[in-house]
Amino acid sequence: MDTAIIIEKSVLIVAVFALTMLMAMYATLAERKVAAWLQDRIGPNRAGKGGILQPLADGLKLFSKEEFLPDTPNKFLFVAGPAISMSVALMTSAVIPWGDKLEIAGRTVIMQATDIDVALLYVFGVLSVGVYGIMIGAWASNNKFSLMSAMRASSQMISYEVAMGLSIIALLMMTGTLSLREIAAQQSGMNWNVFYQPVGFLIFLVCSFAETNRTPFDLAECEAELIGGYHTEYSSMRMGFYLFAEYASMFISSTILAVLYFGAYNYPGMQWAVENWGVNVANIIGFLALFAKLCFFIFFYMWVRWTIPRFRYDQLMRLGWQMLIPLAIANIFVTAICILWSDGNLF
């Protein structure tokens, strides 16, 4: 195998991995700062300038805490829970197209750790494994509140995956591909999918909230009733892993939202930039554009979290099965009719 490819891919993998970790770390700080801003407070400002070192301080604190192990017959599963959550949260970023391509030393480098044809299926597959981390950890905690949380989390994830998948089908009918790279490339200029699939986007957005366990769908951790739910019994960095996984998956789902519906790395005038400023500059701006879009979604997650209350279990189920799924199916039909109509094949 070509050494250059190995080096190129290694660098990309490390870069993507580092980016995910860094974003998840700083998302915790951002969450606290956004919360403080919305709540008329100052937020963390002691560690470093303006609290910039707060995530490191938090990590250090969690590492130095006692690792409490509850009296449970499943010590192995208890440890495995957070590990699964964490690894699943970090796996998804492999298929995200961060930009179109760069030209370095005469080589064309695709800004994507790996470009697989079924990238979208891969993302869904990996995301749905995420629930096992919560289920296994909560079940192994040997605690009734955790068990309830596990039941809530699993039924919620399964219900919302259906609606999420259906909303994506409408998108796939339009794009005709499962490759995230091609979906991104199709949205060049301002041809963002959100303009063609507004309903699909809304369903997908709601479902991503549910999939990442964020308010108003944070029933699984619900500090008021379940005292933290699945991580009630966790302490030290094991709990840190759960929290970290939540932020990592929030980052990933923001990125997927941006890639699928908001034109990925495309920005208006990208073609012009390629012609006048060169491929590299244009694509670095493209990466920054994607970054700005995903940061907006991360902010949106936080904005929602600190504004509205959470659903009740039965209301959540009703919303998923009785509203989102029929809506997603209707969306598929409408999309199909529109595609046929625009092709002139209707009637």
Added chain:
Amino acid sequence: MSDLLLPPELRYAEIIEARKNEDGSELSILNLGPTHPATHGIFQNILLMDGERIIDGEGTVGYIHRAFEKIAENRPFYQITPLTDRMNYCSAPINNMGWWMTVEKALGIEVPKRAQYLRVIVMELARIADHIICNSVLGVDTGALTGFLYVFQYREKIYEIYEEICGARLTTNMGRLGGFERDWSPLAFEKLNQLLEEFPPIWKDFEDLLTRNRIFMDRTIDVGPISAEKAISYGFTGPNLRAAGIDYDIRVMQPYSSYEDFEFNIPVGQSGDTYDRFCVRNAEVWESLSIIKQALAKLPEGPYHADVPDYYLPPKDEVYHNMEALIYHFKIVMGEVPVPVTEVYHAVEGGNGELGFYLTTDGSRTPYRLHFRRPCFIYYQAFNDMVKGQMLSDAIATLSSLNVIAGELDA
């Protein structure tokens, strides 16, 4: 032996066994408390759950029982005020004032108008503080933290006013027999006016944040409802009774401390559910603000305490330089004041209901018997009835909106 006398674990074990034999379903017992974040204090709810649904529940009280009624039998009257602080500590001044009024009623002391108006102001401030906590914590328990922090700084401002009046913040021990220990400082009035100016828009924002929020409405409407008949038969009073549609308010029914001088509305709900309780409390805050404004506008000049040298401490300067004042001071501090043999009941509209004091004296320096009518104790008895058949999340919201405060529950 009656079934109800069995400990709930044993009682539920039979039900669980029966259900298992009947259709194979597995019920479970969940201990909600005594140390659970949503109980806002320490009391235990043993719930029989079918998954998320509550089949039966039993409340346990007594975790912070401090025998206040018994302690009060060994204390002179003025030393009982600190005990009242520690009941509903979210609205301590109402408890203090209620207690002073009870003793004044027993001793037949007439309080000057200015002191009465000042008492009204501080009691309404306490009501606002109480409702701020109750309603914003209902938001927290349904998952919306922001509103809580948003209004909580105004509770802080109210505490600063308390501080200006009596020096204390949470457990205020405010006032004296016959009035206040000193006249309110200009700074107290300044802070009060500032609050009246700054707080209403914030409270409006808070209401807007939750009142028409679809998720909040879904979470609270038809949650933990209680009918008017049932509420009355349980002995509900205050906002929880008014939410069920009964316009009963002590401030109007048996006016005390010149409440008859003010114009205000009694907001009532319809269904007695969590949402109605929330709305009634929201509306009461507006009424309280209006009462404070009226009281400030009408505030008469004059003495801030009754002229009762037998019971009211003489000024310190007098005590140091005047023999009679020193004797009075000594006698009052030792509790050796003339007390008639009498029996009185006095109730005030507390932060969350009728706070009553039933005082029996036998002519000695201490009460012969003192009973506190504590609304939380009464609400908590209805709690299990209200949440039966509802979900776990509903139980949390119901408990929160009943505003059961452990200090008052156990006394």
